[in-house]
Amino acid sequence: MTDTKASKLTWALEEIAALRDENERLKNDAAIFYEAAAGLLATNDALRAQLAEAQDALQAAKDLNIVEAK
Structure with missing residues (x-):
């Protein structure tokens, strides 16, 4: 594998890892908002x-x- 391909693969793997981390944070945020x-x-x-109950008591x-009724 050439250095260019290796660096592109490394970049892609780092991006995937970052996206997975962001996805996990978003899932956690969604759970908090749901609660x-x-x-x-x-x-x-x-x-x-x-x-x-208050309306019933008033009535x-x-x-x-x-x-006094209004």
């Missing part, structure tokens, strides 16, 4: 449930004339 998104969805669900208060 964060799952946490946000859970928080959203909890907040919706709290809102529904019950209105029904009992505790608060």
Whole structure:
């Protein structure tokens, strides 16, 4: 193998290694974002449930004339 071919092969192998490293970093980042998104969805669900409870309590208060209906 000539020096030119060997250097091109070395360069290509280094590029492949760098791409594999970048791919691994991206997969790790994706996993972190996935976990964060799952946490946000859970928080959203909890907040919706709290809102529904508050709306029910407000309606019950209105029904009992505790608060003025608007």
